Amino acid sequence: MKGMHHPLGAIETRIRVAAGARAIALVAVSKLQPASAVRELACLGQRRFGENYVQEALHKQAELADLDIEWHLIGPLQSNKCGDAARHFDWVQSVDRAKLVPLLARERPIERAPLNVLIQVNIGDETSKSGCAPAAVSTLATLISAEPRLCLRGLMAIPAPWPDPDQRRADFARMQQLFEEIRARYPTADTLSMGMSDDFELAIREGATMVRIGSALFGSRTARPHSV
């Protein structure tokens, strides 16, 4: 049963309205939130959580080991963190260069299912260093799909923070087009991860199948309304 005062229920309703008949996966972004806030949301039925920083996530995972949580790494990935990422997450959404692919594959424990991987695309944000160029997606997809310990699930993007919704919409639409090309080539690619607290309804209308929502669920990351 959903808590009356937790925003989760209202967010789920807004997702359903924007999605119509389509199913949308909600990743609750818990970076800089205490483990207690994750536990509270997990007890309301939320199962997917996204973390940006590997070390912070490992601490929370240890505290929450009794819960059945699907962990998504959504922050920039350094090559020296690939081992921890491959061992302790179910999904890595931020694969944006070829070098990371064999490192993740090599470190994925054999007793676990293949690691779910999204290619992070830099869709027109010149200020961001994360994400590969749209023209590099095809090569990365070929590399990932050749690794039996990895499963190519699709694409992820953080569009530029355009104040103009039409420009954001154009970025989302370009992602949707790239995603359709990948989906046509790889049957395992079923996920387009885009849309955050400020723009998830727009992202869903432009084809997102997964949204990543932090502040709208947890409150501001500095105020920490659910702190321990």
Ligand SMILES: *Cc1c(COP(=O)(O)O)cnc(C)c1O
């Ligand atoms: C922080 C973060 C989010 C969530 O952002 P909100 O605006 O708080 O919803 C989503 N995706 C990524 C990659 C993030 O770093």
